[in-house]
Amino acid sequence: MTITSAEHDxxxxxxxxxxxxxxRLLCLPHAGGSASFYFPVSAALSPGIEVLAVQYPGRQDRRSEPSIGTVAELADQVYRALGPLDDKPLALFGHSMGAVLGFELARRMEADGRRAAVLFASGRRGPATHRAESVHKRxxxxxxxxxxxxSGTNTALLGDEEILRMILPAIxxxxxxxxxxxxxxxxxxxxxxxVLIGDDDPKSTVEEAKAWAEETTGGFxxxxxxxxxxxxxxxQKAVLGEISDRLGALAG
Known part of the structure; x- marks a missing residue:
């Protein structure tokens, strides 16, 4: 199905x-995050690398839209929105939930005869690892x-009850x-x-992050x-340096 310019945007x-x-580098936000989280990345890497950021439904200017309930459905929708972006190499950067979404997008690209130039998986354990987590039930x-x-959300927002009530459903x-x-x-x-990870990340140990190695034959x-x-x-400076170094060869 052809996607319109308005849908893409x-x-x-x-x-x-x-x-x-x-x-191009497509950036995928964390749970509760929005495209604007990656504004500094875009500012730093442009114009050598064109940074794109995904805006999920249910937040900011898409606040009135219903959120998408599964990673698989979200990946389907984002992949459809990518549509025409096949004229140059596309790398993926996802943090936390965004890393899982990036993995699913990369799978869809390969199923469609395409390939992500690089998948940067940040702050997330390997997709095949499991933890019994139920934060969404709290x-x-x-x-x-x-x-x-x-510490992923501005504490000023957490203190504003009106704003908090608007963003909690999406989170x-x-x-x-x-x-x-x-x-x-x-x-x-x-x-x-x-894979990029903090050494004191409560959401993934370094060993769990190493499990990403099982997910590729293309280098880890x-x-x-x-x-x-x-x-x-x-x-931020070190992370941007890592991205620039990895994509430098592609950017020429």
Whole structure:
């Protein structure tokens, strides 16, 4: 099915268009996150790399739209939205839930005769590993406590009850989607996988992150940074350097 320009733009955001870039990087937000989380990445890497960011339904300017309940359905919708973006290499960067979504997008690309240039999987254990997690079943206070412990959401927002009530449904939905995700049957990717993780991440140990190696025949590497689940906020320069180095050859 052909996707319209308006549909594409609803899902895919370009903060700094770079039509002359030789490679694109599609960024996928964490649970409760939005495309704007990657604005600094776009600013830093443009114009050598064109950074695109996915805006999920149920937040910011898409707040009135219903959230999507499963990672698989979300991957289907994002892949459809990518539509025409097949004229140059496309790398994927996903943090936390976004890493799982990136894996599912890479699988869809390969099933369609395409291949992700690189899959950057950040802050997430390997897709085949399992933890019995049920944060999405907590009450609102329990969900807010989880967000504060991970320091992934602006604490000023957490103190504003009106804003909090607007974003909690989307956050809960995302947690439900990723906590009920199970890796589907199928072989490994042929795309290179680069895993980035904080050394004190409560959501994934380094050993669990190493399990990503089983998901590709195209090369695997792991880099451990100081920090917790949102290590990339304090290690931004090093993370951007890692991305630039990996994509440099593609960008020429």
């Amino acid at each position: 609803l899902w895919i955001r370009r903060f700094h268009p770079a039509p002359d870039a030789k490679v 009450d609102d206070d329990g969900l807010v406590s989880e967000l504060k412990s991970l 809960r939905n995302d947690y439900r989607a990723v906590e009920t995700y199970e890796r589907p049957a199928g072989g490994p990717l042929t795309s290179q996988i680069v 590497s792991l880099r451990v940074f100081p920090g917790g689940h949102f290590y990339l906020a304090t290690q």
